[in-house]
Amino acid sequence: MKDDFIARHQLWTAEQTDAAERLRSQAEGLRQVRIAWCDQHGILRGKTLEVGHFLSVLDSGKDFQTATLIFDTTNNPVTPPFRAAALGDPRMTGLPDGVLVPDPLTFRMLPWLDRTGWILSDLHYRSGERVPFDTRGVLADQLSRLAGEGFGYVSGIEMEFYLTRLDDPMLGFEDSGYPPTPPKVSAVGHGFQYLTESRGDEIEPILSILRDNLVSLGLPLATIEDEWGPGQTEFTFEPLPGAATADAAVLARTTIKQLARRNGYHATFMARPALPNAFSSGWHLHQSLSSESTGNAFAGATADELLSQTGMTFMGGLLHHALATSVLTTPTINGYKRYRPDSFAPDRIAWAEENRGAFVRVTGGRGDANTHLENRVGDPAANPYLYLASQIAAGRDGLRQKLDPGPSADEPYVSESPALPATLERAIDHFEGSALLRAEFGDPFVDYLTMIKRHEVARFNAAVTDWEQREYFEVY
Template identity: 80%
Template sequence: MTEGFIARHGLWTDEQRTAADRLLSEIEQKKLRQVRIAWCDQHGILRGKTLEIPHFRSVLRQGKDFQTATLIFDTTNSPVVPPFGADALGDSRMTGLPDGVLVPDPLTFKVLPWLEGTGWILSELHYRSGERVPFDTRGVLTEQLTRLGDEGFEYVSGIEMEFYLTRLVDPMLGFEDSGYPPAPPKVTAVGHGFQYLTESRGDEIEPILSVLRDNLVELGLPLSTIEDEWGPGQVEFTFEPLTGKATADAAVLARTVIKQLARRHGYHATFMARPALPNAFSSGWHLHQSLRSSAQANAFAGSAPDELLSPTGTQFMAGLLEHALACSVLTTPTVNGYKRYRPDSFAPDRIAWAEENRGAMVRVAGARGDANTHLENRIGDPAANPYLYLASQIASGRDGLRRGLDPGASADEPYLAAATALPATLEQAVGHFSESKLLRAEFGEAFVDYLTMIKRHEVSRFNAAVTDWEHREYFEVY
């Protein structure tokens, strides 16, 4: 038998090869009939194909051909650049948009509990040469984790993500409702809001919450809590800490599972940061994070009883603050996400840190001398690409460690602190991102130029659109 694409280019570790043998046995044992191979695109949205089992066995050797055309899509799935121009994405290998190769990661294999005989696996995008496509976001995170490991640390992070559950009234499936983008579904609230963390509010929507809970747990995701949040139908799911890519993998899987299962049961789930619904309160994604040393100890915990953070934790946090402007495109990639940054809103509006204060961008969580002390970055948009969100934190924190940065004094009143404001718009954020020497060095010139192009296109479409606000403001008075 000839050597397959994956082996020929050395794209799997020994652990992945062992996992591949194990999943093939599981497929036989459970009599699966198909496997979904998924790839996380530039927007954090899963794309992929559904494979019959005989073909999937071949894909575990050869990878799966996949259209690189998806890389030129904006969030409406409309091309950002002419599809067949030479060097359209700043990489001559993309000329003509040839097929790439999805290389599945056997360590991510799951059996989907709500579908009969169906498996699911994550993948990364490579060229036919075996080289990783520089725009593959899981690959961007992989590279950051490798560099962090070379410096003696392992990344530990936990998800705390808010979203809205609504009841689907009309999915708006008429042909006239299709387009770029299609008409949004019509929904209604599943319950009243503004009774934060009350048991009765959570119980009102327990039937759909139980469906989500049972499937997430059966998938092996480390669900920790389900909480009633502030707005009507707003909930928060938190997950136990994971290491390396596992947190980002869990985030993309959890989001797609929640959306798919909600739709199957007559609901619509949205991770949009600030939906245009009456009485809706913004949703965020708070990322809890720390480093683990080679001794398997929390490298952020203070060594003395009265020490808030170790030097490692302090310098890492300083890096997060230093590069918060440049990383905003990665933590908050949507036009809508910037409408969340408001004073006294439980979302940050400026670049500051504080001890146990939820108004700051970075909250130091844990008592002094606590072995579990870590950092909570409250900047994130629930729609963020998880791989880029985590990669931005690692690259920034590593720079803080490398340069021995100082975060300055804590902001005991974060909304009044004399600190740099977070970007007010995606347009501002893209400028900071494009000009970042650190991100160009860490992620590559091609990737930064590529994502800058994608996001500037999104901004230009937004600026060209006539909004409801403009119509109300000017239509009658002028």
């Protein structure tokens, strides 16, 4: 008997329904389809489906294990598995199967695999209700609220990462665990000749593979740039509307990691890897609001106006809620080690016009129709849906309350602006106590992510680090 779960619960728009029909008509040439979902950490999980089964999934959805929702970064359960109701949602009791609802608008052919498709999905319970811990759903809700207030969201990404040569993947059984032994790697090129053509050419073979496949996927790659560290690279993408930027980010990251591994390299989006002469990597998020009446709602109306009132108060919201949103923009312990003075990463909550040391940089020029905000705080490992959702929730509150961002900080690293959290542990306190984020994302989600991140911090605090061994083992 046919299960019409998706239609019965009206989970697709008309546009998605039409896209699904096109998929059915084109399925004959497929071997298999990877159905993926973005977990709480921004990491893609998924299943590979035979084509016939995939076609049935376009009606019924695909079962998935809600157990994945109780894991921290390296799959350590944060609560005993059959006490999952401790996450704040009684529907999680016993870790029942949920339903992956594929989004036909995200379907791609993976160019490095034979006749293999890829599609993103959303997380639902068997009742048809959205799982509140589905981060793609968190962003969808924010976009819906923003649309109700008359605006669209446009964003573009600059994402830095390291390419290294994979010397030893450390695949022994003794290397498996929570977490596994990291791979042994070596440098693929020289560093500290920022944007020099010869440095980029040293790793051109792998860069060309990455470039060709990202373009074949239809992702709006704009530039490939040599960064500071040896093998450190930045990929930038053209701006996209709504959730498309987050969808592109998760696909780009997994593509880069998979293709690097297939070709004898290791790519890492860790913010500050423990490699000699490594320079921190960041994720700069460019953003603006669109309006049917004005186009770019952030652009100043005159040649002398830096930002519109909409742009100013949206920025005021970003600054006002920067402490609370830090867990969403910088979710790793390691990411907070980027925040150093004079490092091209912000260390305090300040804004400035065309200044790369500021938390928010206003870029585009006075009177320029492309003027927008660049948030330079992001960790390259951030969950893209939560990063974007954090900006929309904070910015919307700025619009609502007409929050004043205050004067610009022409010298951000010596301004008297408040400091960003020094650690993930401090950031969690601000996140957990945020009335705004509880109102926007719901108590269950805030309590859930707080539990996940506190478990991660507790494991870190319990571990004996190399620093401690060097500091105390001999002298005491």
